[in-house]
Amino acid sequence: MPPRINIPPVTRILLILLVLQSLLSAAIRYRQWTANSEIVIPYLTLIPQLSLLYPWTFFTTTLVESNVFTVAIAGLTIYNGGRYLERAWSSREFGKFLLISSLIPNLLTFGTMVLLFTLTQNERWTLTTIAGTVPLQISFLVAFSQLVPAHTVTLFRGILSLRVLRFPLVYITAILLLSLTPLLTSASFFLAIYGFLTSWTYLRFYKTVFPDLDSSQPASLRGDASETFAFAEFFPGPIKPFVASISEQVFNVLVTMRLCVPFSAADVSAARGDNFLQRSVPGGARAEAERRRALALKALDQRLHAATANAATRAQQAPTPPTVQPPAPSATGPTVQTQPQAQPETAMTSQPSGALGETRYSPDHDAGKEVH
Template sequence: MSLMRGHNIPKSSKILLSILLTTTTTLFILKYRTYNYLKLQDPTLEVSFHDINIPFIQLIPNSTIYNPWCIITSIFAEISLITFIFSSIVLFIGSKFVERFWGYLEVLKFIYIIGSITNLITVLIAILSNIARSDSKNMNSPLGGGISYYFGFLVVFKQLIPEHNIVLFQGLINFRIKHLPFALLIILSLWSILFGSLYPAVPSTISFFISFIYLRFFQIIKSDTLLPTNNNQDISVIKGDASDTFQLVEFFPNVLKPYLTPIFNQIYEIAIFLAIITPFNDDIVQQSNTRALKRQEQVNQINKSVASSVAERRRQIALQVIEDRINKESGKV
C-alpha cells in the first residue's frame, strides 16, 4: 500500500488501482469461502475453484437481470492473477498518461462509461447467442473484467499520440500507435474463430466502437482558451473531437479506406438523421484540428522532458562510475 501513496502516482491511477484491488480481493475471498463451504457439505464433491461464480459481483448472463449492478462491478472483477496483473498495468500506464490531458475525473468517467456499456452489450449478445444455440452451459460463464476497457485506452492513445512509434526488441518490432487497434482486433477475432467463442472478440470490438463514439461525439472537456472560437460559441467546453486525424476510417489500413469511407459516411448521415449525434460544421472541425496539433506539441514537450531527465540520470551514473574508479585507483597507489 505504500506504493499507492507515492507522490508520482496520479489520482486516477490510485483510485482505479484501489477499486481493482478491492473488487478482485473481495471476489477471491467470497469464492474461497464458497469453496470451503461446498467441501464441508460434501468432502467427496469435486469442486473447481475456478468454476465458482459470485453472481452479485461477476457478470453472469444467467443472473445479470437479477444483479444489474454487476455491469459496473464486473469491470474490476478479475478471476486470475495474470489478468489482475495485466489489468493493473493497463490501468496504471493508461490513466497516468491520459490524466495529463483530461484530469482525473474524466479518466474515471471514461472507464466507467466504456466499461459498463461494453459489459451491457456483451452480456445481451451472450444471452441471445446462447439462446439461439440452446447452450445453457455458457449462460453461467463469467464475462467482464479489464477487457471492457483495454481497447478504450488504445482508442485514446490513437487520439492523443497517433504518430508515436513503439519499438520492441531493439527494432525488430516497430509500429505506430494508430495501427495497433486494428491489428489487435484482427488477432482477437482470429483467436475467437479458432476456438469457436464470442470471447474475447465481441467485448473487444464493442469496447473499440463505444470508445470511439464517446470520444468523437459525446465527451465534454474544458476548452483551451488559446484555440480559435466564435464569439457566439460557448468557449468553456468542447464536445467531442471532430479532427480529421480522428475519423473512424483512420483506424484502418490505407488499402481499406476507399471502401470503408462511403460506408462510414452513410452511417454518419443516418445517425444525424435519427438525431443520435450532432453534425460537425467547418468551424468545429478546424478547431478540433488545431487542438490535435496542440496535443501533439504537448506530447513532444513531454517526450523531450522525459528524454532530458533520462539523459541527466545517465550522466550522473556515468560520473559516479568514473569517480568510483578514480577513488579505487588512488587507493591502490
Template structure:
C-alpha cells in the same frame, strides 16, 4: 541495480489510478476468498435481471491473476498519460461510461446469441474484467499521440487498439478463454471511440467530439481497406448525428456534407493532439532530468505541472 531514470518509469502514477488499482486488486482477492460473490458482481446474462448492478460491477472484477496484473499495470501507465490531459473528472467519466456501455453491449450480444443458438452457456458464463475499459483507454492514446513511437515495441501509438484486437482474435482461434473476453475488448474499443469521436466535451472550447480524419473509424484498419470501410462508417455517422448536423447548419455551423462532427472544430482537434504530444514530451524530459540529478522532487516538476494545466 536499476538506474534512477528506470525508477522514474514506475513513479508519477495519479491518485485516481492508484485508487482504481486497489479496487481491481481487492475485487480479485474477494472473488478468490468468496467465490460465491461472483454470482452477484460478474455479468451473468441470465441473472442481470434482477441483478442489474452487475452491468456496473462486472468491469471491476478480474477472475484471473494475469487479468488483474495486466489491468492494473495498464491502468497505471495509461492513466499517467491521459488523466493529466483530460482531467480527473473527465477521466473517471470516460471509465464509467465505457464500462457501462461495454457491459450493456455484451449483455445484448449474449442474449441474442442464446436465442440464435439456444445454447445455455451464453446465459450462465460469468463475464467480467477491466479489459474493455483498457481497450477504450488505448483509443484515447491513439487520439492524443497517434504518431508517437513506443520505444520498446517500435510501433506508433495509433495502432495499439487495432493490434490488441488482432492479437485477441488470433489467440481466440486456438483457445477458449479469450473468447469470453473478446466481446469485451471489441465493445470497449468501439464505445471508447464513439464517446471520444462524438460526445466528449472540451472544457476550453465547449465543442464536442474529434472530427479529424486521423481519428475516423477507418483509421483502425490498414489503408487498403479504408475505401471499403469509409462508406459503411458514413452510414453510422448519419444515424448518430444527422439531426445534430441539421441543427448546427441552422445555427450557421457545419453542414451535413462536411466530414466534421456536430459542434466540433477540426482545428481544435489538431491543437489538442499537439498539446498532448507536447505534454508527453515535457513529461519525459522532466523524468530524464530528474533521473540525471538523482531523483526526488525538484524544479523539473514544474514543467510537468504546467503542461497538464495548459492542456
C-alpha cells in the same frame, strides 16, 4: 527514504478495487471449487442468466479478473494509462470516460449473449461470465490514439515498429486468440469490440474539449473532427476506403436516429487549423506541442554545432593583440601600479552533448478525406 509514488485519485481507486475484488473472487472460487462444476459468482460478476437480481454487477464486473496473469496486465494498464489520462484530462473527465467505456460495453455484451441464446437455444451463452478490464484497456489505447496519433512505438530493438493508431486493432486480434484459450471467456471478444466502438464514439462526438487559452477555440466545443482520428485511420491503408464507406453510411443512420450530430463547418475548420487540436491538455495542444518540441530541439542542436564551429574558427583566425608596455614611473611622483593585462577570451571548443536527443515524429501522409 524511498521516493513517494504519486498516483492520481481516480487511478488509485481503480487499482484498489481491482485488487480487492479479484482477491474476493479468487477466495470465493477457492472455497467452492469442485472438480465437476464451474464456479460462478453472480453477485460480483455479470452473468446474463443469474445477475439480473444484482444490477450493481454491471459496474463491479469490470474490475474483476480471474487469474494472476490478467490481474498483472490490468494493474499495469491502469497504473500507467490511468495516470497519463487522468493528468491530461482531469479526474472528473477521466472518471466520466471510465464510466462510459465500461458500462456501455457490458450492457451491449449482455444483450449480445441473450441474442445468441435466442438464436441458438444454447444455454452456454447466458451462463458465460462477462468480466474483466478488457473494455478499459482498449479504451485507453483509443485515447492514446487520439492524443498522439502520428507517433510510432518501436519494439524489440527496432524489429517491430507500429503506429499508435494500429494498437487497438492489434489488441482486438490478440483478445480474439486468447478467448479461444482458458485465459479469457468468449465474452471478452465482444467486450473488446464494443469497448473500441464506445470509446471512439464518445471521444469523436461527445467529449468536452478543453479550451486553449492560446487560440480562439470556443469553450463549448465537443468531440474531435480531425482527420487523423477518423474511424478508417485505425485500419491498414488497403482497406481504408472500404471501411470509410461503411462508416459513413453508419454515421448517416445514427444522425437520422439523432444519436450523433454532424460536425459543423466551424468544428471542421477548427480541427484543421493550427490553433486547435482536440488531443490537448489545458493550455496547449499535446500532439502539436510534441511535434514542435521535436523540431525545436533538432534546430537548437544544429545551431549549437554551428555556433561552436564558428567560435572555434574565429579564435584560430584572430590576430594576437600587441603587448602594451606600462608607462615608466615618474621620478617625482608616487609609483602607480599598473593594472594586469587582460587575457584574450578563450573560445568554447567543446561540442554540445547529445542529451537533447531527438523525438521521432512521423506524420500521416495519407491524404484521405475526412471520415466520420
